Amino acid sequence: xxxxxxxxxxxxxxxxxxxxxxxxxxxxxxxxxxxxxxxxxxxxxxxxxxxxxxxxxxxxxxxxxxxxxxxxxxxxxxxxxxxxxxxxxxxxxxxxxxxxxxxxxxxxxxxxxxxxxxxxxxxxxxxxxxxxxxxxxxxxxxxxxxxxxxxxxxxxxxxxxxxxxxxxxxxxxxxxxxxxxxxxxxxxxxxxxxxxxxxxxxxxxxxxxxxxxxxxxxxxxxxxxxxxxxxxxxxxxxxxxxxxxxxxxxxxxxxxxxxxxxxxxxxxxxxxxxxxxxxxxxxxxxxxxxxxxxxxxx
Amino acid sequence: xxxxxxxxxxxxxxxxxxxxxxxxxxxxxxxxxxxxxxxxxxxxxxxxxxxxxxxxxxxxxxxxxxxxxxxxxxxxxxxxxxxxxxxxxxxxxxxxxxxxxxxxxxxxxxxxxxxxxxxxxxxxxxxxxxxxxxxxxxxxxxxxxxxxxxxxxxxxxxxxxxxxxxxxxxxxxxxx
Numbered sequence: 001x002x003x004x005x006x007x008x009x010x011x012x013x014x015x016x017x018x019x020x021x022x023x024x025x026x027x028x029x030x031x032x033x034x035x036x037x038x039x040x041x042x043x044x045x046x047x048x049x050x051x052x053x054x055x056x057x058x059x060x061x062x063x064x065x066x067x068x069x070x071x072x073x074x075x076x077x078x079x080x081x082x083x084x085x086x087x088x089x090x091x092x093x094x095x096x097x098x099x100x101x102x103x104x105x106x107x108x109x110x111x112x113x114x115x116x117x118x119x120x121x122x123x124x125x126x127x128x129x130x131x132x133x134x135x136x137x138x139x140x141x142x143x144x145x146x147x148x149x150x151x152x153x154x155x156x157x158x159x160x161x162x163x164x165x166x167x168x169x170x171x172x173x174x175x176x177x178x179x180x181x182x183x184x185x186x187x188x189x190x191x192x193x194x195x196x197x198x199x200x201x202x203x204x205x206x207x208x209x210x211x212x213x214x215x216x217x218x219x220x221x222x223x224x225x226x227x228x229x230x231x232x233x234x235x236x237x238x239x240x241x242x243x244x245x246x247x248x249x250x251x252x253x254x255x256x257x258x259x260x261x262x263x264x265x266x267x268x269x270x271x272x273x274x275x276x277x278x279x280x281x282x283x284x285x286x287x288x289x290x291x292x293x294x295x296x297x298x
Numbered sequence: 299x300x301x302x303x304x305x306x307x308x309x310x311x312x313x314x315x316x317x318x319x320x321x322x323x324x325x326x327x328x329x330x331x332x333x334x335x336x337x338x339x340x341x342x343x344x345x346x347x348x349x350x351x352x353x354x355x356x357x358x359x360x361x362x363x364x365x366x367x368x369x370x371x372x373x374x375x376x377x378x379x380x381x382x383x384x385x386x387x388x389x390x391x392x393x394x395x396x397x398x399x400x401x402x403x404x405x406x407x408x409x410x411x412x413x414x415x416x417x418x419x420x421x422x423x424x425x426x427x428x429x430x431x432x433x434x435x436x437x438x439x440x441x442x443x444x445x446x447x448x449x450x451x452x453x454x455x456x457x458x459x460x461x462x463x464x465x466x467x468x469x470x471x472x473x474x
Binding site for chain 2: 003088092
């Protein structure tokens with residue numbers, strides 16, 4: 001009987017330890033799921049921390065609608081997303097987004113665990129182009145036991161040749177953690193020999209030492225655009241606040257890792273203001289998104 | 299090795315398979331095929347426990363313990379939705395309650411652990427029916443780690459104490 005009680009305690013310990021862990025490997029549909037024709041023009045990239053909203057998931061369905069509308073309106077070829085949730089009510093949000101925008105998709109859980117606590121969230125890549133050479137890594141830990149940070153990457157076979165797409169969500173707990181995670185991310189993104197696009201919520205201001213160092217190696221797309229848009233990307237407390245609620249700081253970025261002959265046609269923040277919905281105003285996320293049109297020059 | 303030992307050994311191996319598949323399902327979570335595999339692996343030990351209960355327990359308990367024969371394949375069919383389907387969780391709780399009752403005298407360790415598993419499934423069923431919000435709803439996920447340790451315990455118990463006589467003789471007098 002004592003052994004059985006001890007075994008029950010082991011089950012509870014297993015549950016606690018599994019409650020928030022990165023998944024063992026990425027999932028999704030890397031190729032063969034998207035059928036839509038892309039409209040002509042250079043590469044269009046969209047980046048957004050979409051806010052999972054655990055535990056209340058406020059306005060999640062309506063916010064998914066706003067994000068789908070934005071992806072469609074911008075005719076994005078590549079979408080890099082953080083905090084993409086799975087909930088009992090919505091199921092897999094990345095699958096929903098991919099289905100409604102007719103794109104290939106990849107997802108890896110960073111935190112939570114849909115089996116253990118009926119919720120999880122992670123990073124995702126949606127792509128109009130087939131994906132291959134999927135890779136992922138767990139970045140150095142921050143200061144929170146249940147918080148994990150990952151990066152997810154895939155090579156996209158585009159009409160201009162291969163592009164490496166990387167998405168991440170860093171913790172920014174301290175300058176030391178931030179520097180360690182950014183260094184690990186830089187090593188993970190590597191030098192594939194062709195252009196790479198890295199997007200994510202870095203949770204670090206651009207004047208932080210780690211970001212300053214990174215900007216010397218990678219091209220900050222929104223800063224390099226003409227005109228540049230280096231406005232704040234985070235965060236609003238009230239998703240239903242009317243327009244003109246102030247964003248506080250710039251912590252979300254899009255980078256090109258090997259610019260070569262690439263040219264940034266345009267780049268700007270998006271989803272900065274709320275949209276009109278039936279009963280007032282609603283923002284897609286507490287973050288602004290980023291959008292860039294990039295001529296790869298090939 | 300007698301046929302009854304072979305059947306018991308096969309059920310034990312399947313129980314270990316169920317524990318392994320449930321562990322991967324718990325850690326990975328995204329691919330419902332692991333849920334399906336775990337439930338399919340549970341079917342043979344569930345059938346063996348049902349046979350044991352049918353031969354040794356009184357009808358109400360035997361019927362409850364026999365529910366495992368239905369619970370495992372239905373869990374496989376439900377796949378990703380198993381953990382959030384209230385009626386299936388309730389039937390799983392009933393099954394485990396029956397197994398716990400049948401095992402109470404002859405296998406007290408298994409009985410205690412199965413009772414804990416039944417409580418976890420009942421909790422999950424109740425939370426699902428009542429639509430308990432997060433983060434309280436997280437407690438419903440405890441039934442998967444309980445399934446892992448329960449299946450492992452069943453495998454070890456069957457190997458250490460196969461008791462073929464209990465499994466293949468009809469003796470309802472042993473259980474109240």
